[in-house]
Amino acid sequence: MNDPIAIARDSILAPAGLDESALDRLLGHLTSAAVDAADIYFQYSRLQSWVLEDGILKDGNFSIEQGAGLRAVSGEKTGFAYSDELQLPALLEAATAARAIARGGREGQVRIGQAPTKQRLYEPLNPIGSLPDADKVALLQRVDAEARRADPRVREVVASLVAVQDTVLVLADDGTLAADVRPLVRLNVSVIAEQDGRREQGSSGGGARADLGYFLVEDRALTFAREAVRLALVNLDAVAAPAGTMTVVLGSGWPGVLLHEAVGHGLEGDFNRKGSSAFAGRLGQRVAAQGVTVVDDGTLPGRRGSLNLDDEGTPTQNTVLIEDGILRGYMQDKLNARLTGTTPTGNGRRESYAHLPMPRMTNTYMLAGERDPEEIIASVDKGLYAVNFGGGQVDITSGKFVFSASEAYLIEKGRITRPVKGATLIGNGPDVLTRVSLIGNDLRLDEGVGTCGKEGQSVPVGVGQPTLRIDGLTVGGTSQ
Amino acid sequence: MPILTTEDTAERLARLQQIIEDLLKEARRQGASAAEASVGGSAGLEVAVRLGEVETVEHTRDNGLGITLYFGHRRGSASTSDLSPAAVRDAVSAARAIAEHTQDDPCAHLAPPELMATEILDLDLCHPWAIEVEQAIELAVSCEDAARTYDPRIVNSEGASLSTHLGIHVAGNTHGFIGGYPTTRHSLNCAVIGQDGELMQRDYWWTTARASSDLDAARAVGERAAERTVARLGARRLGTREAPVLFRAEVATGLLRSLVSAINGASLYRRSSFLLDHLGKSIFPEFVRIHEQPHLRRGLSSAPYDGDGVATRAKDLVRDGVLQTYVLDTYSGCRLGMPTTGNAGGVRNLTIEMGELDRTALLREMGTGLLVTELMGHGVNAVTGDYSRGASGFWVENGEIQYPVEEITIAGNLKQMFAGLVAVGNDCDFPGSTRTGSWLIDRMTIAGE
Secondary structure (H helix, E strand, O other), X not given: OOOHHHHHHHHHHHHHOOOHHHHHHHHHHHOEOOOOEEEEEEEEEEEEEEEEEOOEEEEEEEEEEEEEXXXXXXXXXXXXXXXXXXXXXXXXXXXXXXXXXXXXXXXXXXXXXXXXXXXXXXXXXXXXXXXXXXXXXXXHHHHHHHHHHHOOOEEEEEEEEEEEEEEEEEEEOOOOEEEEEEEEEEEEEEEEEEEOOEEEEEEEEEEEOOOHHHHOHHHHHHHHHHHHHHHHHHHXXXXXXXXXXXXXXXXXXXXXXXXXXXXXXXXXXXXXXXXXXXXXXXXXXXXXXXXXXXXXXXXXXXOOXXXXXXXXXXXXXXXXXXXXXXXXXXEOOHHHHHHHOXXXXXXXXXXXXXXXXXXXXOEEEEOOOOEOHHHHHHOOOEEXXXXXXXXXXXXXXXXXXXXXXXXXXXXXXOEEEXXXXXXXXXXXXXXHHHHEEEEEOOOEEOOOOOEEEEOOEEEEOEEEEOOEEEEEEEEEOOEO | OOOOOHHHHHHHHHHHHHXXXXXXXXXXXXXXXXXXEEEEEEEEEEEEEEOOEEEXXXXXXXXXXXXXXXXXXXXXXXXXXXOOHHHHHHHHHHHXXXXXXXXXXXXXXXXXXXXXXXXXXOOOOXXXXXXXXXXXXXXXXXXXXXXXXXXXXXXXXXXXXXXXXEEEEEEEEOOOOEEEEEEEEEEEEEEEEEEXXXXXXXXXXXXXXXXXXXXXXXXXXXXXXXXXXXXXXXXXXXXXXXXXXXXXXXXXXXXXHXXXXXXXXXXXXXXXXXXXOOOOOEOOOOOOOEXXXXXXXXXXXXXXXXXXXXXXXXXXXXXXXXXXXXXXXXXXXXXXXXXXXXXXXOOOOXXXXXXXXXXXXXXXXXXXXXXXXXXXXXXXXXOOOEEEEEEEEEEEEOOEEEEEEEEEEEEEEHXXXXXXXXXXXXXXXXXXXXXXXXXXXXXXXXXXX
16 A cells, blocks of 8 residues: 555544544534634644664663644634544544634535545655665664774764665645654764774764665665764864854865855745845845855655645745845745735644644755866965864744854865864855855765754754855854 | 633643643653653734734634653653643553663663752743733734834835733653643834845844833834845945954843853764863963853743753853853763753853943944844854854944944854953843853854855
8 A cells, every 4th residue: 555645644634533534524513614624633643763872772762652733824814723533522622712713603514525636756655664664773883893993093972874764644724634654764874983082973874765774775874984983083183263254165065054054044935925034025136146046845755754745735846036136936835925925835833733834844955056066176376175064053034044063174275274173164054155156066964963943843954065165155163 | 812811820730730740640651760741732813014014913812732751771752732631641551662672872861860959930921911802902013103204215125023822831740740831922023125226125123021011112113124125234344354353242141042042952962062172271361251041030041940840050151261060951961970960951141240331332443344233144163163253243343333334254163252252242132042142253264255
């Protein structure tokens, strides 16, 4: 059985005794004359995690979460209630609470249609069962051994493996009946290396919407182990980072977190409807240098940030945000699209049934340019080459964003010289991409570890970019 | 749909206690040598208004249980949002299945039975707020209205929101420990947007308390949000330089959090702390005392027992500038060869002893330097103490605020920043479980244009 709707019916609706007529009744109860839109989001999520530390598989956890979130929208007002009990009486009670937002009116008559999803970006599989538990343990032990083998300075290794199957079913009064079965796996390695009393950490990892075999392909898990060790060792030799505004070359891949923070959040439809984003009202204007094209693409097969359909049942798409430097589009969910007279872009996402959906990114990246990355580095007389980053943050109203480097080097006379300690980079979103002066031909996406937080809700995302030269970004080191 | 009342809570507490007993019994039945379990439920109401109109009304209702089984020194855990008897059985089976694959870990065991909390102190943490949706909306609207009418430069709003939650949590283990109690938490937040020319700024303020009568007045919260927003308008950048930095009280809490994370057992046994081997050593100037008060009545982090069932107790973390204790749970304590400090789940109500200086005196003490009112990003390296974060605030000369600043970073190393703490103000004026005045640090690097 690999029809998502059939899987969702079997795992969510059938155990609770919810049939077609119950769903019709529920949606009808949620909808009244004064309600513009209503939807119900059913979710059944299973997660298994394992942690290996000190060479011992010391912890494991299995968790199940299920519930339904019911939403009624009237104009700009949203009523929302959720329940972790899926029996009809509990859901009807939640519907009563949610619909109270729209006063008056009679119960609506809603017939649920069915819009089968065409996209099949990942299989509706259960990654938890994709590998025997003993093999998961063995995989983490190999990761641990590989990290320790890679260098004698490695003192501590923590490796973890997480597999999730998330089944969702969306019903809406616009006729939507859609389901998605979303596998997600992730493996992380973190090491501490010590030398002459100095300690540094290195972390690496990756993931995908796939089964756990993903980590076995070409010994991918072991690559992460070696990468974590390499990062820790680089940092053992790092000197203080420079302070001040300078030319910065960002590496390809994960440094795309720049785009996520500097422009991505500012282009989410809710902030622009409310006029609270520094990008509000700037469609059609130049916000980046020529040659800069940024997209949000939820349709990349198997990627962590991809979805067959978003949490409102809208198929994801490839949305052009910035085209050759000109602001072209925002990311929309149903509510913000309706209120601004635009179309949903498949960006309506939520952390779980217990949260309201809102416009969120999927995989956000910049398209490749034509320059050889080595040529870009060679073009810089004095600057910073930042290759790996931790998290970032943005104030969408002022446009100011930061992101913290975890691997960076000085560039002196066109050559990469010494590693420097992680420093925070700060800039202004509407301005930073106008300072992009060279774009590499080496577009790469991240390894599948990104998680984005907004208004207390976390969702998995992806980022990517080619190597970029930015003329004038502030580097927050200590060395002047 | 009003939220739970006091009568409901007694009944619900008994039901959750029954679930714990069922979980532990089932764990024994499935062969566990020991087990610990927790179960909780909460109900709440959250309303958000924007530009005077209601935006969302959310009714929240969460349940969850978690269990850890021990088979000798192997363990496995499971959790679920489903509290039905079938789910209880399934959770125990799932934890047992996990434990079939985990390996012997000599530190995987319950805390010693003699450390269990024997009395569940009443810390006055439960004050349900029988507020109806309409009233909640009115309060949030009046909060936002106070902000919007504060100054003509307030041109837009992200809105105001009010939330009230009542939660009940019960924990138990096979030592015979069982404890549970209800808690409430109510909050009101407001964020508004100011404009000056083309450029916008946003800031916010909030109030939160166990009892609604302890909340700040709605209009006062709104006015404070607007005042903070207006103060940021016209922000400039700074040139790169070294200068003293004054962390306004509400951002100084982040420095205390970094301290706690560095003396936390898990960071220490993983050797990922810049304060490894610092117990009994001086890490702050002599005037610094930092203490934990888990039994504070109505405290936002108060708790009679920790996540291991161990009785919590008040203690100094730092006295005369010297680190007095690590922050340990049973497992990390065992890994370090030390007894637990009753801190499974973290520290509860941390306070740094305030000094004599008020806000004006602190600025005068600093003379010329940077007053930081907001920090951005995650640039704190717990292993090395290296610190580099985005900042905004005000440039100060000769004790007087000159102009707002933004798009700069401040950088240093936490070890040196702690040692370079010049003064702690007496200006703690924000809600939260961490109580501190502003911190004046002698010198940091500011990076700007």
